[in-house]
Amino acid sequence: MGKDKRIKNITSTVLSQFWGKLERIDFDFKFKDGNWKRLSHEAYGKSDGVAILLYNPETRSVVLSKQFRIPVYVAGVSEGYSIEVCGGSVDEGESPESCVIREAQEELGYHVSNLKFISTVFLSPGIVREQVHLFIGEYRDSDRIDNGGGLEVEGEEIEVLEMSFKEALNMIDSNEIIDARTIMLLQYIRINKLL
Known part of the structure; x- marks a missing residue:
């Protein structure tokens, strides 16, 4: 402290x-x-976290995930499912960069080589001490190495969603995307005119 x-x-x-x-x-x-x-x-x-938004400048698309989140369910929102960027917890001795590359492979099935750090943020500084390191990364179809879906041993069942950037922005307006990290990174792409 x-x-x-x-x-x-x-x-x-x-x-x-x-x-x-x-x-x-x-x-x-x-x-x-x-x-x-x-x-x-x-x-x-628990530990610090990471989040990454993968985007494809050629197809103007992004890769998100959909998974069950018990706090969302308890709040009575969207039957507990959250559409969000890929993310996870940084393991002890692991760098945020290594973590976000690992998480993108496990959850989304993509190899990330073009990584850009955006910011480190607190998402709920009144109660949660976790800092989240935000990244973006370009991807191509050739970067897909498997189907993703998360790790069964971690209790993950993740649906990989590839969609147009415009559709993702519309999902913010329709409250289908409610995750703060996802909104921040989509807006970063929009403000900086990367898509």
Whole structure:
């Protein structure tokens, strides 16, 4: 945790470590008026993550995935299915670049050689400590090495979707694409006129 003279007496209690670590963090915080107050927050996370949007400048298409997400289901949205960019968790000792190349092969079935880093973001900084490293990558049909679909040992069942860039943008407007990483990367492609 970073050093800030307005924060002191930090304690952490692990509440759960089932998949990621959920911890309660208690600390004293000095407000602008000079008063100190004891605050408590929860922070959740496993490791940093990656996400990549594959795009084809020749066909003006993108590759996305569709998979079941229990938080989406519990929220009562789209029967729990999310259309999104490829992503995953960075393993210990692995670089974000190596991770995103591995995930693109496992989930989408594409070999990525033309990788561009876009940004590192927090998607929900009020509770989740995961930083997500965002990438884009050009692909050609010849970069497809298998059908993708994810890893059975990780409980993944991923449908690979190749669609026109225009169709993907329309899916944002129709709320079929609700994943923040996907929206950011599609908008990056649009703003920078890559397709």
